[in-house]
Amino acid sequence: MRLRLFLIVSLLCLPAWVGAEDDPAMRRSSIKDKDLQGFAKHVTAFFEAHENPNLRDQIDSLDELDDAMAKSSKRAKLSGSPLEFPGDWELVFEYAKGEEKTYKSKAGKGFFLDNFTDPYEKQPISYLLSLPGDYLKGDDLHGVVLALKPVMNLSGDDLEERVTEVATAMYGELIKDTIVMIPLGPMSGKGRKAEVTEVTASWMTYDGLYTLLTSMRTLFERVQYDRARLVLDGWGDASGDSLRLASRAPQWFAGCLVRSGALPEKGDVLYSNLRPSPIAYVSANGGEGGADKTALDELGATVIADSGTSMEPGDEARGKIADWVRGCRRDLVPMEIDHLIDAVEYQSVYWVKASRVNRRATAKPDDEDFPRIKATADRAKNKITIETTNVLDGIWVYLSDALVDMSKPVTIEVNGTEKVNRMFERDLRTALENRFYNNSGDFGVYMAQVLIDDIG
Numbered sequence: 001m002r003l004r005l006f007l008i009v010s011l012l013c014l015p016a017w018v019g020a021e022d023d024p025a026m027r028r029s030s031i032k033d034k035d036l037q038g039f040a041k042h043v044t045a046f047f048e049a050h051e052n053p054n055l056r057d058q059i060d061s062l063d064e065l066d067d068a069m070a071k072s073s074k075r076a077k078l079s080g081s082p083l084e085f086p087g088d089w090e091l092v093f094e095y096a097k098g099e100e101k102t103y104k105s106k107a108g109k110g111f112f113l114d115n116f117t118d119p120y121e122k123q124p125i126s127y128l129l130s131l132p133g134d135y136l137k138g139d140d141l142h143g144v145v146l147a148l149k150p151v152m153n154l155s156g157d158d159l160e161e162r163v164t165e166v167a168t169a170m171y172g173e174l175i176k177d178t179i180v181m182i183p184l185g186p187m188s189g190k191g192r193k194a195e196v197t198e199v200t201a202s203w204m205t206y207d208g209l210y211t212l213l214t215s216m217r218t219l220f221e222r223v224q225y226d227r228a229r230l231v232l233d234g235w236g237d238a239s240g241d242s243l244r245l246a247s248r249a250p251q252w253f254a255g256c257l258v259r260s261g262a263l264p265e266k267g268d269v270l271y272s273n274l275r276p277s278p279i280a281y282v283s284a285n286g287g288e289g290g291a292d293k294t295a296l297d298e299l300g301a302t303v304i305a306d307s308g309t310s311m312e313p314g315d316e317a318r319g320k321i322a323d324w325v326r327g328c329r330r331d332l333v334p335m336e337i338d339h340l341i342d343a344v345e346y347q348s349v350y351w352v353k354a355s356r357v358n359r360r361a362t363a364k365p366d367d368e369d370f371p372r373i374k375a376t377a378d379r380a381k382n383k384i385t386i387e388t389t390n391v392l393d394g395i396w397v398y399l400s401d402a403l404v405d406m407s408k409p410v411t412i413e414v415n416g417t418e419k420v421n422r423m424f425e426r427d428l429r430t431a432l433e434n435r436f437y438n439n440s441g442d443f444g445v446y447m448a449q450v451l452i453d454d455i456g
Contacts, residue, residue, distance in 0.1 A: 024379075025332040025402035025445075026087040026228075033139070035072040036088055039065060040095030046432050047096065062429060083426035086333070086402040089445045091141075093435055094224040099136055103223065108133025110175070111164045113196070115187055116218050124187035125214040126196045128163055129223075130171075130180040136224065143229030143254075144179040144219060145171070145325060148203050148212070148245075150237035150311075156195035159184060166311050170235075174322040179225055183215035203241040212245075220443060227443065228329050233257040236310035240264045247273045248346040250339075251442035255328035257321065258301075259310035260284040263291045267364055270340045274299060276331075280324045282317060284309050332444065333402040337375040340365055341391070348441020349373050351403060352386065355393040355451075377403050383411040394453040398434070398446035399424055406447065415456045424448040 042065035049057035069082045082088060106112050108131070115124035132142055147167065154162055163182055171180055185199040199211045219225055232253045234242025239258045246256040247270040255278040263269070279301040281291055285308075296303060302324060306317035313321065339349040342365075347354040357371040364370065372389040382404050384397065397412060397420075404410050412420035426447040433439065434446050 023331070024086070025400075026090065027085050027402070028087040029078055029082060029085040030076040031072045031078070031082060031085075031088060032076070033091070035068070035075070036092050037095045038068055038072075039092045042068060043092060043096040043432060044098065047436055050433075050436050062432075065428065080407070081426055083428065083431070083447050084401045084406070086400050086445045089431065090227065090332075093445065094141060097222055097224050099224075100222055103131055104136060107131040107135040111167055111180070111182075113160055113184075114218065116214055116222075118214060118217075121214075124194075125211055126184045126187050127215040127218070128160070128167065128180075128182040128184065129218070130167070130175045131223075132175065132177050132179065134177075135179070141224055141226035142177065142179050143231065143326070143328070144181065144223075144225050145174070145231050145233050145257075146216065146219075146253075147180060147182045147233045147235060148238040148242050149182060149184075149235050151200050152198065153200075155198055159196055159198050166235075170311065170313060170318070172318050172322065174318075174325060178325065179223065181215060181219065183212050185211055203238060204244050208241070220438075228332050229254050231255045231257060231325050231328050233259070233325075235259050236261065239310070240268075243269045243274070243279075246277060247271060248342070249348070250274065250277050251348060251350045251444075253277060254330035255279065255325070257325070258282065258291075259313075260306075261291070261310070263295050266366075270342060270365055271299065272365065273339055276334065278302065278324075278328055280304055280321070282306050282310065282313065282321065284313070284317075333400070335377045335379070335403075337373060339373050341371040341373065349375075350442055351375075351398045351440065351444065351446070353396040353398075353441055354388070354391045355395060356391070358390040358392050360390075379404060381411070382408050383413065386412070386414045388415060388455055391455065394451055394455055396440070397450050397452060398440045398444065399448040399450070400431075400444075400446045401426075402445070412450070412452065414452055417456060419452045419455070420450060424450070 042061050045061040046058055049061055073082055111128045111130045113126060114129045115126050117124045149163060152162055167182055185197045187194050188197045189195055199208050201207050203212055230253055232242050232246050236259055239261050242256055243258060243264060246253050250273050257280050259282045279299045281296055281301045282304045284306045304317055304320045306313050308314040334350055337350055341347055341354055341357050342359060344357055352373055352375050359371050360369060369390055371391060374387040376385045406424055406426055409421055409423050430449060431447050440446055
């Protein structure tokens with residue numbers, strides 16, 4: 001059941017590959033893109049065999065992929081395995097989504113209404129999507145803006161038309177080179193009577209998250225995009241929810257854009273989790289309140305002054321916002337993690353995942369006993385050091401050559417005790433199943449995984 005509602009539990013600029021030689025997570029081999037696209041066809045076959053499911057087809061697709069990798073490695077004169085190059089597999093997994101004819105025909109023509117239906121839930125979830133005119137035509141993958149809109153008290157055609165009008169004005173030049181997605185809500189009714197029903201609850205409620213994450217499955221499964229360049233944008237009253245989500249799942253987002261209004265209080269947002277991520281605050285003069293300067297300074301936020309409002313920014317502000325979005329690019333596999341966890345729904349922390357957390361009901365983010373994971377990877381020592389607070393039942397650690405050298409023994413120390421010191425095999429099935437089921441919770445590229453129990 002592909003990603004399904006499991007996402008809620010597991011979670012919950014420059015050209016794409018410029019500078020990849022300096023980023024272990026984007027390290028590329030000499031294998032040609034044409035060959036990687038060939039790999040992708042076998043990956044797609046493996047996913048389809050999982051969807052059905054069909055064990056024989058799974059094995060056959062893996063064998064065919066192994067054969068294709070061996071031939072490509074020989075042509076590229078690789079001395080090692082293609083699995084050593086995470087940047088190659090970032091591309092392979094995007095290519096494996098195929099090229100949907102509908103999207104190619106809609107590219108460059110503005111916003112259009114689209115739906116995603118979970119086969120187990122059977123209710124379509126609607127969103128607006130805009131694809132650049134050169135979508136799938138160039139060598140580089142596009143960045144994405146995921147926009148959270150406030151409640152507009154509209155439905156059906158009125159909702160679609162109003163959001164399209166606002167979004168087209170807000171993003172202006174940005175939609176020429178950036179994918180924009182705006183979740184709306186479930187589609188109610190059938191046939192010609194079907195219409196979008198707006199989500200009127202917070203995006204952080206069950207209904208809001210289900211709509212948001214089901215919409216995002218289009219990115220995960222259908223749209224080819226650059227995972228390092230997904231920016232979260234909260235409009236007006238939805239700004240607070242954008243910060244709440246980004247602080248609980250920073251492994252998804254390259255930055256968070258906040259359009260006016262007061263910032264949520266501490267505890268409502270885990271602000272310390274946002275420190276590695278760029279934040280931009282649009283300070284509008286159109287009768288809306290401003291954020292506390294001290295709080296903005298603490299976040300290291302970029303402040304963009306605007307003569308307009310949160311949903312009608314001025315021309316100058318639109319240009320600055322577009323430039324800021326284009327400049328956002330996150331580290332797909334950070335070497336240092338310091339993350340607070342307030343609920344098991346958000347237990348995934350980049351390449352570490354907590355099995356269970358124990359949060360005292362009255363605990364606040366600044367308290368010493370608030371659930372936390374600190375992790376550091378030292379490539380020189382090929383060692384991972386992890387410290388946990390109130391994390392129970394063990395932790396999962398996901399590995400690739402972006403994090404450590406998997407041709408050598410890897411040491412993992414948890415809370416001062418060495419728990420692992422051994423070789424890990426780069427396993428293709430592990431990488432494919434992690435992408436299919438999103439086991440790691442960050443939709444990453446990982447060739448091995450280990451569960452460490454009894455962490456103390």
